[in-house]
Amino acid sequence: MTGINIVSGTVAPLDQANIDTDQIIPKQFLTGVTRTGYGINLFHDWRYSDGNKNTPNPDFPLNKPQYNGAKILLTRENFGCGSSREHAPWALADFGFDCIIATSFADIFYGNSINNQLLVVTLPNNELDQLFEKVNSDSKVLVTVNLTSQTVECEELSFSFDISSHHKTNLLKGLDAIGQTLELDEQIKSFEDKRLSWL
Amino acid sequence: MPTTLYQKIVNTHVVEDLGEDLLLYIDRHLIHEVTTPQAFSGLNEKGRKVRRPDLTFGTMDHSISTKSLALDACGPQNELQLNTLAVNCAQHGIELYPVGHKNQGIVHVIGPQQGLIQPGMTVVCGDSHTATHGAFGALAFGIGTSQVEHVLATQTLKQSRAKSMLVNVNGKLPLGVTAKDIILAIIGKIGHAGATGHVIEYAGDAITALSMEERMTVCNMSIEAGAKAGLIAPDQKTIDYIKGREYAPSDAHWDQAVAYWKSLYSDDDAQFDTIVDLAAQDIEPQVTWGTNPGQVVGINQHVPLPSSFQDSVSKDSANKALAYMGLEAGQAITNISVSHVFIGSCTNSRIEDLRAAAKVAALGEVLEGVTAIVVPGSVQVKQQAEDEKLDVIFKKSGFEWRLPGCSMCLGMNDDILQPGERCASTSNRNFEGRQGRGARTHLVSPEMAAAAAITGKFTDVRKMGEQV
Numbered sequence: 001m002t003g004i005n006i007v008s009g010t011v012a013p014l015d016q017a018n019i020d021t022d023q024i025i026p027k028q029f030l031t032g033v034t035r036t037g038y039g040i041n042l043f044h045d046w047r048y049s050d051g052n053k054n055t056p057n058p059d060f061p062l063n064k065p066q067y068n069g070a071k072i073l074l075t076r077e078n079f080g081c082g083s084s085r086e087h088a089p090w091a092l093a094d095f096g097f098d099c100i101i102a103t104s105f106a107d108i109f110y111g112n113s114i115n116n117q118l119l120v121v122t123l124p125n126n127e128l129d130q131l132f133e134k135v136n137s138d139s140k141v142l143v144t145v146n147l148t149s150q151t152v153e154c155e156e157l158s159f160s161f162d163i164s165s166h167h168k169t170n171l172l173k174g175l176d177a178i179g180q181t182l183e184l185d186e187q188i189k190s191f192e193d194k195r196l197s198w199l
Numbered sequence: 200m201p202t203t204l205y206q207k208i209v210n211t212h213v214v215e216d217l218g219e220d221l222l223l224y225i226d227r228h229l230i231h232e233v234t235t236p237q238a239f240s241g242l243n244e245k246g247r248k249v250r251r252p253d254l255t256f257g258t259m260d261h262s263i264s265t266k267s268l269a270l271d272a273c274g275p276q277n278e279l280q281l282n283t284l285a286v287n288c289a290q291h292g293i294e295l296y297p298v299g300h301k302n303q304g305i306v307h308v309i310g311p312q313q314g315l316i317q318p319g320m321t322v323v324c325g326d327s328h329t330a331t332h333g334a335f336g337a338l339a340f341g342i343g344t345s346q347v348e349h350v351l352a353t354q355t356l357k358q359s360r361a362k363s364m365l366v367n368v369n370g371k372l373p374l375g376v377t378a379k380d381i382i383l384a385i386i387g388k389i390g391h392a393g394a395t396g397h398v399i400e401y402a403g404d405a406i407t408a409l410s411m412e413e414r415m416t417v418c419n420m421s422i423e424a425g426a427k428a429g430l431i432a433p434d435q436k437t438i439d440y441i442k443g444r445e446y447a448p449s450d451a452h453w454d455q456a457v458a459y460w461k462s463l464y465s466d467d468d469a470q471f472d473t474i475v476d477l478a479a480q481d482i483e484p485q486v487t488w489g490t491n492p493g494q495v496v497g498i499n500q501h502v503p504l505p506s507s508f509q510d511s512v513s514k515d516s517a518n519k520a521l522a523y524m525g526l527e528a529g530q531a532i533t534n535i536s537v538s539h540v541f542i543g544s545c546t547n548s549r550i551e552d553l554r555a556a557a558k559v560a561a562l563g564e565v566l567e568g569v570t571a572i573v574v575p576g577s578v579q580v581k582q583q584a585e586d587e588k589l590d591v592i593f594k595k596s597g598f599e600w601r602l603p604g605c606s607m608c609l610g611m612n613d614d615i616l617q618p619g620e621r622c623a624s625t626s627n628r629n630f631e632g633r634q635g636r637g638a639r640t641h642l643v644s645p646e647m648a649a650a651a652a653i654t655g656k657f658t659d660v661r662k663m664g665e666q667v
Contacts, residue, residue, distance in 0.1 A: 082422075115346070184222065187215050
C-alpha cells in the first residue's frame with residue numbers, strides 16, 4: 001500500500017449527524033467476497049429513489065453534478081456509527097473519496113478507515129460550519145488536507161486537526177500492519193508460552 | 200494502584216507496549232461469513248497462515264435462510280459467501296458450525312453456549328455486537344475485516360487504551376421490565392454516541408440480579424451507545440453458567456480458573472472517566488420511536504416534540520426520524536400500530552427470551568393482519584424451546600417458528616420488510632432501512648414484541664392480563 005499525505009480537491013457536503021454504516025452501504029450489498037466494487041452502492045437508499053439505480057434522487061448531494069469528482073466528504077457528528085462493516089470505507093474509497101472531514105467518528109469506522117488509507121479528519125463544528133459555508137456558496141472551491149502539517153486549508157481559512165502519531169505514521173507510510181506485527185513473532189511466542197493453562 | 204476490570208484484562212494481554220498502542224493477545228476469535236472472505240483472501244495472497252486455528256471458531260448466521268437449510272435459498276451471492284467461509288475454514292483447520300450443524304447459530308449466541316467465552320478473556324469478531332460477551336467479564340469488541348485478517352495472521356491486535364465509564368443500575372426492576380429495557384434506558388440517557396471511546400462497565404444490584412442471558416442482552420447493545428465494549432464483573436452466576444459446557448476449563452484446571460475469575464473485578468477506588476447512575480425502579484418498558492437506539496421512551500409516554508431537544512443536532516435528528524418513521528410529535532406510543540413483529544437476533548433470541556415471549560403469546564392470538572416471526576438464536580436454543588413446547592405455544596398463537604440465524608435484525612436474507620411496514624423488533628438497531636428499504640423499526644423487549652403481535656399496537660405488557 002502506498003501512503004497518503006495531501007488530499008486536495010472539491011468537496012461534497014453531507015450536513016447530517018449520526019450517519020450510520022447501514023446508510024453508507026446497506027446490508028444487501030454485503031454479500032460480496034472482494035474488497036472492491038462497492039462504490040456504486042454507496043449511500044444506496046438515499047442516492048437512488050425506489051431502490052432502483054436508474055432513478056437517482058436529484059436532491060441527494062452526491063447526485064448533484066457540481067459535486068462530481070469530489071475527493072473530500074464533509075459531514076458531522078458520529079459519522080460511521082453502528083455496524084462494524086469495513087464495506088463502509090471500501091465503498092467511500094471506491095466511490096472516489098480520499099478524505100472524510102467530520103465533527104466526530106464512531107470508533108470502529110475510524111479504525112477501519114485508517115486501515116484502508118482513507119484519511120479521516122475531525123474538526124470542531126464551528127470550523128465545519130465555515131467549510132460548509134464555503135462549499136455551499138461555491139461548489140468548485142478547493143480544500144487541501146495536509147496530513148504532515150495536520151492542516152485543512154480552504155482559501156483564507158486554515159484549521160489544524162489532531163491525529164495520533166501512530167495513525168499518522170500508518171497513513172503516511174501505508175505500512176503493512178500485519179507485516180509489522182509479524183516482526184514481533186518472538187514476543188508473541190513468549191506471550192503464548194505464559195498464557196493461563198486452561199486457555 | 201486501584202484498577203478497573205477493563206484495565207486488569209488489558210494488563211494481562213499486553214504482548215508489546217507500542218507507545219500509543221498496545222499489542223494485545225486475543226484469546227478467542229469468532230468468525231462468520233460476511234466479514235471474513237476478504238480477510239482470508241488477503242492472507243492467501245500473501246501466503247500467510249492462520250496462527251491459531253484452535254482459538255478461532257466459525258458459524259454461519261447472517262446470510263442464511265430461516266426457512267430452508269439450503270445454502271442457495273437466498274440466492275447465488277449468499278451461497279458463494281457461505282461456501283467461501285466453509286472452504287476457508289477447511290483450508291485453515293478452523294472449527295466451523297455450518298447450517299445444519301447441531302452447534303450452528305448466531306455467532307454471539309453460540310460462543311457462550313459452547314463455553315468458549317470465559318472471564319478475563321479477550322474476544323473479537325468482525326461484528327459490532329461482539330460486546331455481548333462482556334457479560335462474562337471478558338473484554339469483547341467488534342472489529343473490521345482488516346483487523347480480522349490481522350488477528351488470523353498474528354492472534355494479536357493493536358489497540359489504544361479506551362476511556363472507562365461506570366454505569367450503575369441500582370434498585371429493583373419492576374415486574375415486566377427487562378434487561379432490554381435497562382439497556383435501552385441507558386442509551387436513551389447517555390445518547391447514541393454517549394460512550395464513544397469508552398469501555399462501559401455495568402454494575403449495581405439491578406445488574407447483578409440479572410441472569411447470564413439477561414446480562415448478554417445488556418452488554419450486546421453497548422455499541423449502540425457508541426462504546427467499544429461493555430463489561431460485567433463475573434460472579435457465581437457466571438461460573439455456574441460456564442461449568443460443564445464443551446469448552447469450559449477441564450476438571451484439572453477448573454479450580455484454578457475459578458480462583459482467577461474471582462479476582463476479576465474493578466477495585467473499590469478504581470477511577471472511571473465517567474460515571475452514570477440509573478434507578479431500576481424508574482425504568483418502564485421501552486419503545487424506540489426514532490431511527491437510532493437513543494431515540495427511545497417508555498411505553499406510557501409520547502413521541503417527543505423535536506422542539507423539546509436542547510441542541511440543534513438532536514432537534515434535526517428528531518425531525519428527520521419522525522418523517523422517516525411516519526409518526527407525529529406528541530403521539531402516544533400506545534397509539535402506534537404495527538404490521539410486523541420480529542422476535543430474535545443476538546440481543547434477544549436465547550431460551551429465556553423465548554420463554555418470556557411465549558408466556559405473553561399464550562395470552563392470545565396474533566392480530567389479523569400482523570405477521571409475527573420467532574427466530575431462535577441457535578439450533579440448541581431451538582431444540583430446547585421445542586422440548587419445552589414453546590414452539591407449540593407460538594404456532595398456536597399465530598407466530599411463525601423459524602430456523603436459527605440473524606434474520607430480520609438486518610435482513611441479509613429474505614426476511615425483509617417492504618417500505619412503510621412497521622415492526623416491533625427485539626433486535627438492536629432501528630436505523631433507516633435496517634429491516635428493509637423504507638421499513639420502520641421499533642426496538643422493544645421480547646415480552647413487549649409479543650404483546651404488540653397480539654394487540655396490533657404497542658401495549659404495556661404489564662396490562663396484558665386486562666386486555667385479552
